[in-house]
Each structure stands twice: as C-alpha cells, then as structure tokens.
Amino acid sequence: MKLLVTFSRKGGREPVIARTVKETGVLINVERANIDSMAGEVLVDVPDTDADLVCRKMRETGASVRILEESVLRDVDECIDCGACISICPQDVFSFDGEWRLVLDGSRCVLCGKCIPACPHHALSLLS
Numbered sequence: 001m002k003l004l005v006t007f008s009r010k011g012g013r014e015p016v017i018a019r020t021v022k023e024t025g026v027l028i029n030v031e032r033a034n035i036d037s038m039a040g041e042v043l044v045d046v047p048d049t050d051a052d053l054v055c056r057k058m059r060e061t062g063a064s065v066r067i068l069e070e071s072v073l074r075d076v077d078e079c080i081d082c083g084a085c086i087s088i089c090p091q092d093v094f095s096f097d098g099e100w101r102l103v104l105d106g107s108r109c110v111l112c113g114k115c116i117p118a119c120p121h122h123a124l125s126l127l128s
C-alpha cells in the first residue's frame with residue numbers, strides 16, 4: 001500500500017522514516033522523496049497488513065500521512081489508446097492488453113507526473 005507522507009522540518013529534523021522502521025520493524029520502501037530544509041514529501045510503499053501501524057507511528061512523529069488508494073487516474077472517455085504514456089512512464093504502469101487497449105497497473109505508480117503532459121488527449125491526472 002502506498003502512503004504519501006508529508007512533514008515540516010521547522011521544529012527539527014525528526015527522522016520520520018527511520019524512526020518508524022526502527023520502532024515498528026516494518027520495512028518501508030521509499031519510492032520518491034522531495035525534501036528540503038523546510039519540509040518533506042515522501043511516497044512510501046508498505047505491506048498492506050502493516051499500513052495502520054506505520055500510519056499511526058508516523059503521525060505520532062508529527063507527520064501527515066495519506067493512504068493512496070489510487071495513483072494515476074485515466075479518463076476512459078478521453079483515452080484513445082494511442083500508447084504515448086507507455087513509453088514515457090518509468091515504472092511500466094501502462095501497457096496494452098491483447099486487443100491493444102490501454103491497461104494500468106496503478107500499484108506501480110510513483111506519482112512522478114511525467115505521463116500527464118505526454119497524453120495528447122489530457123486523459124491522465126494525479127490524485128490531488
């Protein structure tokens with residue numbers, strides 16, 4: 001399960017991810033991180049069965065945690081199955097099925113946003 005973790009660094013440099021791993025024993029896979037001197041936003045992947053525990057521990061450290069049920073979204077009415085998104089996605093989220101229709105594996109998405117401008121029909125968006 002993917003979690004979007006955001007935290008402020010104004011009050012110090014609490015090691016949110018490291019502390020959560022240490023105190024829960026859950027192995028957390030960091031898929032994307034954007035951290036500067038003021039704040040951080042980290043996309044992590046954790047086993048579904050450990051998600052509640054990880055969320056609770058991260059929130060105890062002052063972080064905000066959002067469970068991402070979906071990642072990239074496709075408007076099926078706009079999509080023309082052109083395949084432009086297939087080559088641009090670094091995570092192989094998109095592919096064609098046996099009838100050359102686009103299919104998505106949203107569990108692989110790391111919300112990098114590269115596919116959004118690549119779609120000629122503006123059929124893709126990210127959860128906001």
Ligand code: SF4
Pocket residue numbers: 071072088089090091092093108109110111112113114115116
């Ligand atoms: S946001 Fe990035 S990882 Fe997700 S589907 Fe688009 S290109 Fe792939």
Ligand code: SF4
Pocket residue numbers: 074078079080081082083084085086102118119120121122123124
């Ligand atoms: S680039 Fe857009 S229109 Fe083309 S297959 Fe992907 S989602 Fe559909």
